[in-house]
Amino acid sequence: MIRKGPFQTGRRFRSPTEGESAPRASSTGDPKLLKWRVMLQHHELSAAVGAAIASAQEAGALPLFDIPNVLVERPRETTFGDYATAVALQLARPARMAPPAIAEIIAAHLRLPDYVGEVNVVKPGFINFRLAPEWVQTVPDYILDPAGDYGRVDLGLGPRKAQVECVSANPTGPITLGRTRGGVIGDTLHRVLEAAGYDVTLEYYYNDAGRQMTMLGESVKARYLQALGIPAELKEDHYQGDYITDLALELVDEHGDALVEMPIDTFAEFARGRISQQQKETLARIGIVFDVYFREQSLYETGALERTLEGLRENGYIYEQDGAQWFRTTEFGDDKDRVVVKADGEPTYRLPDIAYHWNKAQRGFDLVVDIFGPDHHATAPQVLMGVRALGYDSRFVHTLLHQIVNLVRGGQPVKMSTRRGLFVTLDELVDEVGADPIRYFMISRSANSPIDFDLDLAVEHSDKNPVYYIQNAHVRCAGIFRKWAEAGRAEDADADADLSLLVHEREQAFLRKALELGDVLEMIATTYEPHRLAFYAYDLAALFHQAYEECRVLHSDVPEPLRLARLRFYRAAKAAFARVLDLMGMSAPDIM
RNA sequence: GCCCCCGUAGCUCAAUAGGACAGAGCGUCGGCCUUCUAAGCCGAAUGUUGCAGGUUCGAGCCCUGCCGGGGGCGCCA
Numbered sequence: 001m002i003r004k005g006p007f008q009t010g011r012r013f014r015s016p017t018e019g020e021s022a023p024r025a026s027s028t029g030d031p032k033l034l035k036w037r038v039m040l041q042h043h044e045l046s047a048a049v050g051a052a053i054a055s056a057q058e059a060g061a062l063p064l065f066d067i068p069n070v071l072v073e074r075p076r077e078t079t080f081g082d083y084a085t086a087v088a089l090q091l092a093r094p095a096r097m098a099p100p101a102i103a104e105i106i107a108a109h110l111r112l113p114d115y116v117g118e119v120n121v122v123k124p125g126f127i128n129f130r131l132a133p134e135w136v137q138t139v140p141d142y143i144l145d146p147a148g149d150y151g152r153v154d155l156g157l158g159p160r161k162a163q164v165e166c167v168s169a170n171p172t173g174p175i176t177l178g179r180t181r182g183g184v185i186g187d188t189l190h191r192v193l194e195a196a197g198y199d200v201t202l203e204y205y206y207n208d209a210g211r212q213m214t215m216l217g218e219s220v221k222a223r224y225l226q227a228l229g230i231p232a233e234l235k236e237d238h239y240q241g242d243y244i245t246d247l248a249l250e251l252v253d254e255h256g257d258a259l260v261e262m263p264i265d266t267f268a269e270f271a272r273g274r275i276s277q278q279q280k281e282t283l284a285r286i287g288i289v290f291d292v293y294f295r296e297q298s299l300y301e302t303g304a305l306e307r308t309l310e311g312l313r314e315n316g317y318i319y320e321q322d323g324a325q326w327f328r329t330t331e332f333g334d335d336k337d338r339v340v341v342k343a344d345g346e347p348t349y350r351l352p353d354i355a356y357h358w359n360k361a362q363r364g365f366d367l368v369v370d371i372f373g374p375d376h377h378a379t380a381p382q383v384l385m386g387v388r389a390l391g392y393d394s395r396f397v398h399t400l401l402h403q404i405v406n407l408v409r410g411g412q413p414v415k416m417s418t419r420r421g422l423f424v425t426l427d428e429l430v431d432e433v434g435a436d437p438i439r440y441f442m443i444s445r446s447a448n449s450p451i452d453f454d455l456d457l458a459v460e461h462s463d464k465n466p467v468y469y470i471q472n473a474h475v476r477c478a479g480i481f482r483k484w485a486e487a488g489r490a491e492d493a494d495a496d497a498d499l500s501l502l503v504h505e506r507e508q509a510f511l512r513k514a515l516e517l518g519d520v521l522e523m524i525a526t527t528y529e530p531h532r533l534a535f536y537a538y539d540l541a542a543l544f545h546q547a548y549e550e551c552r553v554l555h556s557d558v559p560e561p562l563r564l565a566r567l568r569f570y571r572a573a574k575a576a577f578a579r580v581l582d583l584m585g586m587s588a589p590d591i592m
Numbered sequence: 593g594c595c596c597c598c599g600u601a602g603c604u605c606a607a608u609a610g611g612a613c614a615g616a617g618c619g620u621c622g623g624c625c626u627u628c629u630a631a632g633c634c635g636a637a638u639g640u641u642g643c644a645g646g647u648u649c650g651a652g653c654c655c656u657g658c659c660g661g662g663g664g665c666g667c668c669a
Contacts, residue, residue, distance in 0.1 A: 069609090071608095071609070073608060073611095074608075075612075076607070076608095076612080076614085076615070077612075077613085077615095080612070084611095084612085086610095086611050086612085089611065089649075089650080090611090092649065093649080099649085122612075123612070124611080124612065124649090124650085125611095125612095126611080126612065128612095170669070207669065210668095210669085211668075211669085212668085212669065237668090322667080323667090324667055325667095326667095335594070335595080335665085338667095339666085339667045340667095341667085342667040343667060344667080346667085348666090348667065348668080348669090349668075349669045350669095353669090374596085374597080374662085374663050374664070375663080375664070375669085376664090376669090377595080377596050377597080377663075377664060377665095378595065378596075378663095378664050378665055379664095379665095379669085381595095401596075401597080402597095403597065403598080403662080403663080404662080404663075444605085445604090445605065445606095446605085446606080447597095448597055448598070449597085449598070449604095449605070450597090450598080450662070450663095452604070454604090457618090460631090461631050462631055462632095463630090463631060463632065463633095464617085464618070464631095465631080466617075468631055469617095469631075469632090471631090472631055472632080475631080476629065476631095476632085479629070480629080483628085483629095519608085520608090523608055527608075529608090531606085532606095532608080535606065535616080538616080538617080539616085542616090545632055545633070546632095546633070546634095548629065548632080548633090549629080549630095549632070549633045549634090550633085552628080552629075553629090554628065554629085555627085555628060555629090556627090556628080557627095592631060
């Protein structure tokens with residue numbers, strides 16, 4: 001697919017110094033800003049390279065072959081430029097030519113957008129693009145654009161509905177660290193997908209039916225009776241935690257012994273309500289607020305469960321054996337078939353899980369991301385088998401599996417145990433380290449890697465702690481504006497600053513990185529890898545601190561026009577960090 | 593026994609559909625606050641990407657087989 005971009009006439013091999021200074025783009029309606037909004041630069045470059053290949057073929061400079069999708073990416077080394085493509089290497093075989101020669105031919109036929117300052121063909125056959133410095137200077141206006149388009153990307157998919165399901169803990173106890181990781185991954189994804197134009201529903205599936213609820217009710221009732229001095233037994237599979245006793249004592253306080261004859265359900269319902277409320281409040285402490293709490297119980301009440309079983313049966317995937325109903329998962333490559341209704345008539349967890357995903361399919365989501373911990377690695381595929389057995393293409397569901405979280409203190413692993421005094425719940429972790437380190441460290445690793453959560457590092461206030469390192473960038477910007485105001489200078493003095501004065505290498509490096517946010521968001525929205533945001537934020541902060549070191553604003557030596565340009569620069573930097581931190585669900589403090 | 597994840601610098605981890613010399617942080621060593629901003633900056637050292645084959649112009653990434661670590665394999669969720 002070749003998209004037509006708003007290309008200007010080709011400026012091939014233009015050197016950075018050769019170009020006239022770029023016109024300022026400060027109003028919202030400016031076509032330059034519009035270009036930012038319309039598509040990411042690498043897509044335009046990709047289209048341009050594709051077009052160059054086609055025109056080289058037309059001119060007979062290249063033989064005829066099918067033009068592949070041209071991948072234009074950010075090279076690892078910034079010395080190679082801002083964008084690069086290896087198509088010439090790919091084309092060596094179909095073109096039966098040496099990659100460098102192909103690259104030269106492509107470069108000669110390129111008609112490039114005006115923001116490209118330089119094109120180089122190098123060694124094995126790479127084509128490197130460098131953004132024009134004059135254009136990079138206008139990035140502050142993009143970041144500060146009142147339309148708020150910085151940190152948004154258009155994936156070109158049109159209106160899309162997405163759902164992110166995460167946490168989904170049973171309402172039988174406090175939120176654990178494993179669930180927290182899933183929650184932070186999910187909420188970050190939720191924020192990024194919204195930035196990428198999705199209408200996103202953040203959803204929590206709520207196991208409030210079946211045996212777990214019975215166990216919960218029995219546990220609370222036993223503690224309740226015990227609190228009244230009535231002998232009661234707590235069985236091994238009952239919930240043992242102190243929070244159960246606390247709930248029981250609450251009932252004693254409120255009702256005395258009036259509930260002794262009440263059924264288990266009464267206790268279960270009370271505990272479920274309380275615990276789920278606590279879970280909700282705890283998650284809100286780290287900025288996770290769900291749009292929908294989907295109750296498993298509702299699948300029973302609406303008859304969805306029966307319809308699911310019937311649907312599977314009608315499609316020939318259900319049979320009876322030993323009194324139980326089996327789902328032929330082997331039809332989809334499973335090792336063995338799985339029970340969906342037990343011999344006692346109770347469904348296993350699989351049936352409601354499948355019913356729930358059928359529900360998701362029927363709600364018309366274009367994309368569903370299910371986030372599961374390591375304990376669900378085996379069962380996730382079975383749910384998708386269910387969706388397929390019900391006649392849906394299950395590819396709209398992406399299951400994202402993550403590894404565990406370990407706590408480390410003093411360089412030693414903290415033994416995970418439910419015993420008192422050890423940090424195992426999210427609430428306790430928030431109490432100890434605060435919300436921001438939790439948000440950051442939970443996405444600081446790829447989901448496939450286990451996390452060692454270092455409790456000492458999380459609260460350390462130094463450049464060793466990435467959380468403070470990143471937030472300090474925002475703090476430093478805020479400090480500049482605070483001093484600016486204290487000096488009695490006008491708040492908007494930099495509104496018409498001459499951005500062409502932003503020629504310092506470190507200013508340019510920061511702005512180039514800031515521009516990359518769109519690429520990062522696109523990547524996350526298509527690969528579902530939010531850890532990239534944590535790495536990006538750190539890299540951006542590093543470039544910021546480097547610029548901050550050398551590019552002073554309030555210093556008496558700084559000429560006034562440069563001072564104003566830099567003020568604009570730091571205003572943009574502040575906005576950029578505010579945006580990135582917000583995408584990560586973290587606060588952007590003005591002072592430490 | 594089967595399935596999933598991992599194995600990359602002393603440690604913890606990155607590496608964007610297979611692409612450039614494998615990069616960061618921590619730690620180590622050495623510099624920078626009488627001049628505005630040190631919760632910061634600058635510099636140095638560090639690799640047989642677990643092992644052995646294979647595919648490819650090109651492999652940390654894909655395939656096969658081993659070795660090692662973690663997790664999961666219920667008519668529990």
